[in-house]
Amino acid sequence: MKRATLFDVNWVVAELRPDSFHARAGDHGVDLIVERDAERRLTPESAARIVEALNGLIRAKSWLARVKLVCALDSRGLILRPFPRPTAVPSEIARCLQLQLEGELPLPPEDLAWGWIPRPVPDGKSAAGERPEVLVAAVRKDVVVQLAAVLKPIATDLVFTPATLARLALIPAENREFSLLDLGNIQCELTVVEVGSAPSVRWLSWGVNRLTDSVGNIDPSVDSSGAEEVERLLALMPAAVRKFPLWIAGPPEVAARLVRLLAAHWGGESLPQVLVIPVGPGHTAALTGLAQILARNRPSAATQETPGVGAPSAVPLMELQSKLAEANEGGSRRLPSRSLLALAALFALVLLVPYLEALLFQPRLARRIAEFKKGNAQLAIIDREFSFLRYLEQNQAPHLDAAFVIAQAAPPGARVQSININRQGEVSLSGWLRDLAQVGTFRLKLIDSGFFSTVVVEDQSPTPDRQRINFRINARWKDAAEREALSLGPELINSVGTSSSTNQVLLPPGSPRPSPAGP
Amino acid sequence: MTFPTLTDRDRRTLRFAAVGIGLYLLIFFGWRAFGILGQKRTNYLQLRREAEGLRLRFELYDARAVRLKRLMESFQMDPAQLRPTTLVADATAALQQSAQHGGLQLGSIRETLARGSERELGTIRLEASGPVPALMTFLHRLRGLGYPLIIDSLQFAPEPTRPGNIKLSLGLILLNYEQWNEPEVPNA
Numbered sequence: 001m002k003r004a005t006l007f008d009v010n011w012v013v014a015e016l017r018p019d020s021f022h023a024r025a026g027d028h029g030v031d032l033i034v035e036r037d038a039e040r041r042l043t044p045e046s047a048a049r050i051v052e053a054l055n056g057l058i059r060a061k062s063w064l065a066r067v068k069l070v071c072a073l074d075s076r077g078l079i080l081r082p083f084p085r086p087t088a089v090p091s092e093i094a095r096c097l098q099l100q101l102e103g104e105l106p107l108p109p110e111d112l113a114w115g116w117i118p119r120p121v122p123d124g125k126s127a128a129g130e131r132p133e134v135l136v137a138a139v140r141k142d143v144v145v146q147l148a149a150v151l152k153p154i155a156t157d158l159v160f161t162p163a164t165l166a167r168l169a170l171i172p173a174e175n176r177e178f179s180l181l182d183l184g185n186i187q188c189e190l191t192v193v194e195v196g197s198a199p200s201v202r203w204l205s206w207g208v209n210r211l212t213d214s215v216g217n218i219d220p221s222v223d224s225s226g227a228e229e230v231e232r233l234l235a236l237m238p239a240a241v242r243k244f245p246l247w248i249a250g251p252p253e254v255a256a257r258l259v260r261l262l263a264a265h266w267g268g269e270s271l272p273q274v275l276v277i278p279v280g281p282g283h284t285a286a287l288t289g290l291a292q293i294l295a296r297n298r299p300s301a302a303t304q305e306t307p308g309v310g311a312p313s314a315v316p317l318m319e320l321q322s323k324l325a326e327a328n329e330g331g332s333r334r335l336p337s338r339s340l341l342a343l344a345a346l347f348a349l350v351l352l353v354p355y356l357e358a359l360l361f362q363p364r365l366a367r368r369i370a371e372f373k374k375g376n377a378q379l380a381i382i383d384r385e386f387s388f389l390r391y392l393e394q395n396q397a398p399h400l401d402a403a404f405v406i407a408q409a410a411p412p413g414a415r416v417q418s419i420n421i422n423r424q425g426e427v428s429l430s431g432w433l434r435d436l437a438q439v440g441t442f443r444l445k446l447i448d449s450g451f452f453s454t455v456v457v458e459d460q461s462p463t464p465d466r467q468r469i470n471f472r473i474n475a476r477w478k479d480a481a482e483r484e485a486l487s488l489g490p491e492l493i494n495s496v497g498t499s500s501s502t503n504q505v506l507l508p509p510g511s512p513r514p515s516p517a518g519p
Numbered sequence: 520m521t522f523p524t525l526t527d528r529d530r531r532t533l534r535f536a537a538v539g540i541g542l543y544l545l546i547f548f549g550w551r552a553f554g555i556l557g558q559k560r561t562n563y564l565q566l567r568r569e570a571e572g573l574r575l576r577f578e579l580y581d582a583r584a585v586r587l588k589r590l591m592e593s594f595q596m597d598p599a600q601l602r603p604t605t606l607v608a609d610a611t612a613a614l615q616q617s618a619q620h621g622g623l624q625l626g627s628i629r630e631t632l633a634r635g636s637e638r639e640l641g642t643i644r645l646e647a648s649g650p651v652p653a654l655m656t657f658l659h660r661l662r663g664l665g666y667p668l669i670i671d672s673l674q675f676a677p678e679p680t681r682p683g684n685i686k687l688s689l690g691l692i693l694l695n696y697e698q699w700n701e702p703e704v705p706n707a
Contacts, residue, residue, distance in 0.1 A: 358563035389590040
């Protein structure tokens with residue numbers, strides 16, 4: 001059963017022959033005649049017809065899938081060489097092979113499109129000490145570059161491969177040595193596979209047109225004159241070909257007729273056989289072989305066996321690359337969509353991060369908030385105690401400061417008999433001075449101290465003997481904020497200008513001066 | 520059991536159906552999931568705002584706790600340890616002890632219970648006489664006596680019977696921590 005997978009890769013296989021172009025996509029196929037210029041390049045008209053035909057195939061086949069185009073190239077200018085497999089990590093094998101190519105091939109690797117596949121080991125076993133080999137295929141880079149310029153806009157991924165190796169995939173695996181003759185209109189391609197050497201490919205100037213008329217039908221006169229044509233074909237073939245089974249691929253009727261004709265003149269051990277391939281547009285031996293190779297690489301797809309032929313040989317897909325970085329083993333090409341997927345995943349992650357943060361951190365945050373709320377009772381205690389002590393501190397009246405200021409402001413000879421201070425900042429003092437001038441000086445000094453906001457002399461009256469003046473002064477100290485700016489101590493002494501040792505507050509006679517700082 | 524081979528048309532139809540169903544499920548469940556996630560994120564942001572407010576509040580209380588500790592050291596008092604039932608008696612005893620240690624001679628001491636404000640536990644009025652340094656020292660030590668005392672009134676007057684001594688009349692207010700709830704604007 002074949003299962004259709006979503007976003008499956010749409011494989012389109014194509015083969016470019018010297019005078020024709022064939023392509024298949026699923027059940028649809030197309031065959032075109034192509035023309036080349038003197039340098040054997042595709043003419044612009046032929047290139048346009050190829051693009052148009054491929055677009056028609058892709059539209060018929062593709063929906064929401066990537067298109068990969070595998071194009072088989074004819075063997076003109078193809079070099080097939082076996083090389084010992086370098087003993088290096090897989091990523092470095094291509095680089096090591098490139099060094100070997102520089103010494104073995106006439107062109108530098110930079111001018112080549114080349115690829116490699118591991119060579120199958122006979123019977124699946126290698127002799128002890130025998131080094132595994134790889135098969136390297138190379139063509140001129142120009143061939144690939146020119147064709148890539150035509151095909152690249154069509155396909156998201158483009159692979160070139162030798163048609164010869166694709167055809168070999170149709171030969172049953174039990175044939176270790178064989179020849180394959182692929183019939184063309186005016187030429188045919190002979191591939192000889194021998195154990196111990198690389199497949200050899202040669203072009204024979206003998207084509208289908210020698211057995212058909214101008215419109216491609218079998219020429220009835222061929223049977224009578226067939227011996228002559230067969231002799232000519234056999235003369236073009238190397239003699240060693242007759243030792244191996246010969247498979248003939250091409251138009252079924254022509255191939256069958258040729259097999260019959262060859263049977264009479266063959267003389268080899270095994271008679272030639274027809275390589276059966278499906279009939280229809282886009283059906284060639286190379287494309288059928290490519291389809292098998294690709295089907296084998298898809299694990300979900302069942303192996304398609306050619307009718308009438310045994311199990312095909314396991315030939316991996318040879319990819320001809322023009323850059324070293326692309327010449328990796330197994331044809332595993334990096335898909336450009338991976339970076340897009342990574343970018344999309346990163347974008348999605350960035351979008352999801354705020355939500356993930358909420359999912360991850362919310363439980364912990366809720367726990368911490370619950371712990372904080374448990375501490376609220378403690379905060380209430382702190383609030384209450386702090387409020388109480390701050391009230392206590394702010395209501396500590398500056399009695400000692402007031403006494404200090406009065407003592408510093410009292411003029412010489414002054415006698416203060418009583419001082420009354422209350423919590424609201426009202427200060428009342430009474431006593432006597434020598435004259436009225438001293439009363440005024442005393443008041444001025446109290447004001448200049450900056451400690452009191454108002455100073456009022458309520459009473460100043462001389463005694464009957466006129467020797468002294470009795471006074472009574474009421475004052476009110478400033479607010480706490482204004483008092484904070486004052487510097488009580490030596491600075492205040494300087495500001496009120498008292499320096500005499502006789503400057504003292506005389507409470508009762510003989511009393512010492514009060515000290516603001518205490519003992 | 521054999522399955523029919525799928526044609527390209529079948530595959531295309533299956534792909535359309537799969538993509539359509541997938542999109543429907545994605546939008547249906549994605550919308551619901553997005554709503555749930557959005558609600559969770561809203562709750563989370565609310566919690567974060569609450570946590571930020573708590574953090575600021577606790578930072579404020581860090582500074583307040585330091586100031587409280589300094590005040591407690593300054594007044595030599597822990598308000599939570601005050602016992603209102605014996606507070607007046609204890610304060611009076613402490614005043615007497617402090618005055619006697621300072622060399623003052625104590626006169627009358629009168630205690631009265633709270634008047635007017637609930638924040639005041641009671642008042643103490645005392646009279647003492649002595650030399651000026653001793654009186655000043657006594658006044659200075661009132662702050663660190665360990666009781667919530669506020670000087671309400673203060674009077675210095677000559678002591679006619681003892682030359683060189685001064686008579687001090689002192690009115691003190693004892694605060695009641697038990698009734699303390701909210702701060703009050705200071706008067707001084």
